[in-house]
Amino acid sequence: MKLLKPFLFIPLFYLDGLAFAETGIVPIMSMELAIEQAKYYAADNGIDLSGKFMKKTEYHNNPQDGDGRPYWQVYWINRRVTKGGGVELRLFADGRVEEKYYK
Numbered sequence: 001m002k003l004l005k006p007f008l009f010i011p012l013f014y015l016d017g018l019a020f021a022e023t024g025i026v027p028i029m030s031m032e033l034a035i036e037q038a039k040y041y042a043a044d045n046g047i048d049l050s051g052k053f054m055k056k057t058e059y060h061n062n063p064q065d066g067d068g069r070p071y072w073q074v075y076w077i078n079r080r081v082t083k084g085g086g087v088e089l090r091l092f093a094d095g096r097v098e099e100k101y102y103k
Contacts (some may be wrong), residue, residue: 001035004032007028024057025061025069026058027061029071029072029091029093031057031072034057034059034074034076034091035054035057035073036099037091038072038074038089038091040088041089041091041097042087045098045099047087047089047090049076051074051078051079051080052077052078052079052085052087053076053077053088053095054074054076055075055076055077056073056074056075057072057073057074057075058072058073058075059071059072059073060072060073062092069092069093069094070091070092070093071090071093071098072090072091073089073090074086074088074089075087075088075089076088080096083103084102084103085102085103086101086102087099087100087101087102088100088102089103
């Protein structure tokens with residue numbers, strides 16, 4: 001019986017993983033792809049990222065946040081300490097991108 005104990009929990013973890021995936025919490029796009037898409041969007045739309053570094057890439061899935069649709073947030077700030085200059089791109093699953101600039 002001692003050998004079977006670790007195997008008794010496998011179905012519970014598997015079911016928990018399925019339930020997690022069905023809730024829509026898992027992003028459709030990977031973080032790597034979101035970063036790549038954000039860089040392409042910036043280049044295609046004349047957003048100058050020179051002199052900036054990527055501070056944060058984060059997945060948001062909060063029904064209370066805005067219109068409740070999940071998105072990837074990719075955020076750049078200036079390499080030198082300045083007031084403002086941040087650029088945030090929000091990438092939605094439907095292909096829409098929102099730009100935010102911090103001054």
